[in-house]
Amino acid sequence: MDLKEIQNLIKFVANSGVAEVKLEMDDVKITIRTTLEGHSSDVTYVQQMPAQNAIPQAVVPQQIAPAVSIPTAPVEENAHYITIKSPIIGTFYRKPSPDKPLFTEVGNTISKGDVLCVIEAMKLFNEIESEVSGKIIKILVDDMSPVEYDQPLFLVDPS
Missing domain, CATH: 2.40.50.100 (RNA polymerase II/Efflux pump adaptor protein, barrel-sandwich hybrid domain)
Known part of the structure; x- marks a missing residue:
C-alpha cells in the first residue's frame, strides 16, 4: 500500500464519522482513529509487519499524517x-x-x-x-x- 492510498483512506475515514478503523494486510497494519469534539488531534499509524520467513524484529509505529478533525460549530x-x-x-x-x-x-x-x-x-x-x-x-x-x-x-x- 503506497502513501497516496493511505492518504485516501484517511480522508475516507475522516468523512465517514467512524471512530476507529483497523486494517491489516500481508505486511502492513494500519490504525486510523478519529476523535470527537474537544479531544486531541486525530492520528494514523502504519506498522510494517515482519515477513514470516524473516527474522523477527521490533517494529515501532510511526505517525504518517493527522486526519481531518470534525468541526464543532454545527x-x-x-x-x-x-x-x-x-x-x-x-x-x-x-x-x-x-x-x-x-x-x-x-x-x-x-x-x-x-x-x-x-x-x-x-x-x-x-x-x-x-x-x-x-x-x-x-x-x-x-x-x-x-x-x-x-x-x-x-x-x-x-x-
Missing part, C-alpha cells in the same frame, strides 16, 4: 434539535421502493410512529419509525448510501 447550533440515529448498519433508503414517493421531506411535520426511512440489512428492509413528534429540519444522509450503527439520520425540531 453541533452547537443544532443543540436544541433532536437527532434521530440509525439503529442498525445497512443501506439507507428514503422511499419504500423506486416507484413510490419519499417517506418524508425537510419541513414535513412528523408524529411518533411515522416511518421516516428504510434501512436494508442483509436483504431485509427495516422500517425506521420516529420516536418523537416534530418538524424535519435536516436529512443528514443521502438516499441509497451506507449507514453505521448510531449514525445521525435526521434532525427534528420538537417544538
Whole structure:
C-alpha cells in the first residue's frame, strides 16, 4: 500500500464519522482513529509487519499524517434539535421502493410512529419509525448510501 492510498483512506475515514478503523494486510497494519469534539488531534499509524520467513524484529509505529478533525460549530447550533440515529448498519433508503414517493421531506411535520426511512440489512428492509413528534429540519444522509450503527439520520425540531 503506497502513501497516496493511505492518504485516501484517511480522508475516507475522516468523512465517514467512524471512530476507529483497523486494517491489516500481508505486511502492513494500519490504525486510523478519529476523535470527537474537544479531544486531541486525530492520528494514523502504519506498522510494517515482519515477513514470516524473516527474522523477527521490533517494529515501532510511526505517525504518517493527522486526519481531518470534525468541526464543532454545527453541533452547537443544532443543540436544541433532536437527532434521530440509525439503529442498525445497512443501506439507507428514503422511499419504500423506486416507484413510490419519499417517506418524508425537510419541513414535513412528523408524529411518533411515522416511518421516516428504510434501512436494508442483509436483504431485509427495516422500517425506521420516529420516536418523537416534530418538524424535519435536516436529512443528514443521502438516499441509497451506507449507514453505521448510531449514525445521525435526521434532525427534528420538537417544538
